[in-house]
Amino acid sequence: MIIINKLVSVIIPTYNASKFIDITVSSVLKQAYSNFELIIIDDGSTDDTEESIKKYLIDERVKYFKIKNGGVSNARNYGAMMSKGEYLCFLDADDFFLPNNLQEKVDVLSSDESIGLVHADILMVDEEGNETGEISVGLSGKNLHLDILEWVECVIPAPSSIMVKQALFYEAGTWDPFFSTAADQ
Numbered sequence: 001m002i003i004i005n006k007l008v009s010v011i012i013p014t015y016n017a018s019k020f021i022d023i024t025v026s027s028v029l030k031q032a033y034s035n036f037e038l039i040i041i042d043d044g045s046t047d048d049t050e051e052s053i054k055k056y057l058i059d060e061r062v063k064y065f066k067i068k069n070g071g072v073s074n075a076r077n078y079g080a081m082m083s084k085g086e087y088l089c090f091l092d093a094d095d096f097f098l099p100n101n102l103q104e105k106v107d108v109l110s111s112d113e114s115i116g117l118v119h120a121d122i123l124m125v126d127e128e129g130n131e132t133g134e135i136s137v138g139l140s141g142k143n144l145h146l147d148i149l150e151w152v153e154c155v156i157p158a159p160s161s162i163m164v165k166q167a168l169f170y171e172a173g174t175w176d177p178f179f180s181t182a183a184d185q
Helices: 021-029 049-058 072-082 101-111 145-150 166-172 177-182
Strands: 008-014 036-042 062-066 087-090 117-119 122-125 131-136 162-165
Touching (some): 008 021, 008 101, 021 036, 036 072, 049 062, 072 087, 072 166, 087 101, 087 166, 101 117, 162 166
Parallel strands (some): 008 087
Antiparallel strands (some): 087 162, 117 162, 122 131
16 A cells, blocks of 8 residues: 655635634544644634634644735635645635545545546535535536636535645636635636
């Protein structure tokens, strides 16, 4: 069995997310795949998000940056700029990962050099974390770039489902800050 140990940078953009941030951060820290850095970008929160995050900073893998509010795309790009991982994983502050999320994505990205991005389906939960039964599913296969650009249908369920090779993220042009309110598309 080949052991893959690529550094994954998990980037969490957050804005006034103190209500959910504990579940989100904890879900990353409980991953079966442990070679990651967690980069939390506080996009100018005015609630107690910063205070909620302080307890996680004892883990050397967790890094926290507070920036002037510029929107979610700007925060994601800032996190990518601060990252050191070969793979980037994005996680919204009100979402969470299941325990094998990083391991399964790393396995897929490492299995074939021609794969540049993977995503997972999304299991929907309510505000209390109870499963709603709804699953958001994207498309699978190679050469989906035209479908993504044309937004023919849901190609990738949400940014929180993405892991991408860092070099390809920059080659593609990063998140467009002019579309922060429609960043998923």
